[in-house]
Structures are given as structure tokens and as C-alpha cells.
Amino acid sequence: MTTAQQWRVKWRYLYEKHSMNQYLHKEQENVSGFNAGDATFIKEIIHPKNDHLELPYSLAWGSLEMGASSLPHRLENEELYYILGGNAMVYVEKEKVELKTGDTLLIHKNKSQYVRNIGSGKLTFLCIVSPAWEASKEEILRNI
Secondary structure (H helix, E strand, C coil): CCHHHHHHHHHHHHHHHCCCCCCCCCCHHHCCCEECCCCCEEEEEECHHHHCCCCCCEEEEEEECCCCECCCEEECCEEEEEEEECEEEEEECCEEEEEECCCEEEECCCCEEEEEECCCCCEEEEEEEECCCCHHHEEECCCC
16 A cells, blocks of 8 residues: 555545544645646645635645746636745735735736746645645646
8 A cells, every 4th residue: 555545545535533623634744746737736635626615715835946936827716825934935926025924915816827946955845725726727828
């Protein structure tokens, strides 16, 4: 049994044992990640489709290595970034916003955007996307 399969079994047990009226618990280190279409490394911490929940948002942990950038993209959803560690320059349409650990940035739907790690180490952040993120609602842009 793979680690991902073991995690699903553990998650199903926790889900069935604890009703949604009480709480939901996940350990981030047990959530598998992937390289998203915008070139960031993402772990979907909570996603209604993956977790069989009725929520109006998804929560992801993301990272970019030192000097790396996400690809320019546009979401049909609102996206909220919270910087856990590092420094970023976020480009939204023709504007740029510098973020540091503890900063939050809300990007409204249908705005071109990308994130660049301008710090001396890995950039880590949380993203809340509402409604929940779907690949079909994200457009990777070639030029902005």
C-alpha cells in the first residue's frame, strides 16, 4: 500500500469517526503534492471534490523555490494568498505588490497574475480559492 493509499484510509477513518459537526483534521505532511499548471508546487489541503465536503472554497499550501516564478495565469475565481515564509512579488494585471511573511493579498476573479519568489530561500504560502479551484477555471497565459 502506497503512502497516499495509507493516508486515504486514515483520512476515511477520521472522516467517518468524527462527524462534520465536530471537526476535520489533516496533517499537511501527509498530503501529496503536484506541480500545478502555473508551475507552483501545490498541496490541496482541503478541497470539496477530494474530501467529499460541501464548501464554497478550497485551501492549498504552495511553494516556489528561490528565484522561481509561477506562470502568468487567470482564474475565474477569487484567490487569497497568505505568505507563510519568504518574500514575493505578485504581479496583478499591470500592478505589482511586494509581500513578506504574514502578508495577505486578495486577487479578484478574472485578473491576470503571477508570483515571483524574490527572497533568499523557499517561498511558502496558503491559497484560498473561492469557489473551489478547478483546472478548467484557470487559464495559463502566454503573455501579459
